[in-house]
Ligand code: SF4
């Protein structure tokens with residue numbers, strides 16, 4: 001029996017076709033495009049220029065802002081341009097383009113960080129360039145900087161991986177469980193955290209078995225089996241399922257005494273502590289009916305989507321839709337020239353048949369969207385307020401509490417694009433705030 005479970009959510013099909021695909025390492029591409037914004041927060045300023053020779057792990061962009069993370073070169077080679085280029089989200093972002101030399105020479109200054117206290121630890125995490133690897137891309141040093149007066153007693157490791165298709169977190173547990181434990185121990189030590197709960201959905205029994213085996217070495221680390229229901233991996237849902245604590249609207253996990261880290265992020269902490277090599281590569285799940293060989297592949301950050309798909313055997317047929325991320329929260333890509341960024345965990349290419357969405361119909365007031373919403377919102381009202389550009393109503397119905405999980409759109413029998421219009425509503429609020437309305 002499960003102790004706690006959130007209201008709403010949806011049962012999504014189990015499409016983890018790549019669960020048994022051991023991670024393969026991609027060859028270094030001829031060129032990488034590394035965007036200066038790969039996280040939530042301020043973009044980095046490039047610190048290299050056209051003609052510069054760079055090495056693996058070298059900083060190529062940084063920022064003075066707190067909510068930001070430095071960007072490093074994933075390859076050795078020569079910078080051929082620094083210019084605004086298309087970013088996975090469909091906008092243009094200043095990017096460093098590097099022609100690789102194939103030598104993969106390591107930057108001379110790469111060395112394990114010296115960490116003896118919390119301050120050193122936070123500094124090292126910032127220098128590593130780590131951002132939340134589960135898909136959100138929040139700078140890790142910000143998340144791990146506990147605000148004064150707050151006490152964190154529990155570290156929650158998010159290994160729920162509730163999106164269909166994606167198996168990147170699962171593979172980390174199967175392939176690197178000791179690194180996961182190593183990273184957990186480092187975070188516990190330097191943030192003085194008493195206990196750790198690793199949350200894994202019950203549809204991944206092998207991951208639960210593997211993690212339980214290694215977690216048994218410590219009485220402060222436990223594995224919790226979670227009910228498989230989307231969006232179990234959303235931060236607020238996970239905190240409730242594992243601790244019973246509810247994060248109030250507008251508050252952060254630290255306000256209820258917890259920090260949540262993705263399983264790949266915590267494993268990276270162990271790797272970084274050992275080697276000092278910053279975040280320059282990413283495991284990406286490749287799947288969807290249009291791809292030849294679904295797989296898990298380790299990719300240098302900045303590799304174009306086209307090069308990744310080509311490495312994975314190319315397409316069976318021209319994909320109708322390519323997503324970065326899962327089918328519930330992923331972002332559709334207009335071009336295969338965009339590149340893999342730090343928080344890319346999947347690239348899915350779907351056939352025409354898989355992508356066909358029936359046209360929107362009228363709302364039949366069935367209430368399914370309301371029942372599916374894990375945040376207790378009124379999705380239809382939010383969507384309507386957004387389409388009317390009614391800022392007052394959007395605020396009244398708490399649009400900013402929406403976690404954009406897509407559960408409402410998923411269950412709507414009339415196929416109304418609820419989450420898209422809700423996202424638009426959030427953008428309207430941001431614009432109104434900037435305009436001082
Ligand atoms: S309104 Fe937001 S939080 Fe609620 S189901 Fe829709 S997308 Fe998810």
Ligand code: SF4
Pocket residue numbers: 362363364365366367368369370380411412413414415416
């Ligand atoms: S699920 Fe769709 S049809 Fe049903 S109430 Fe919500 S918007 Fe209307």
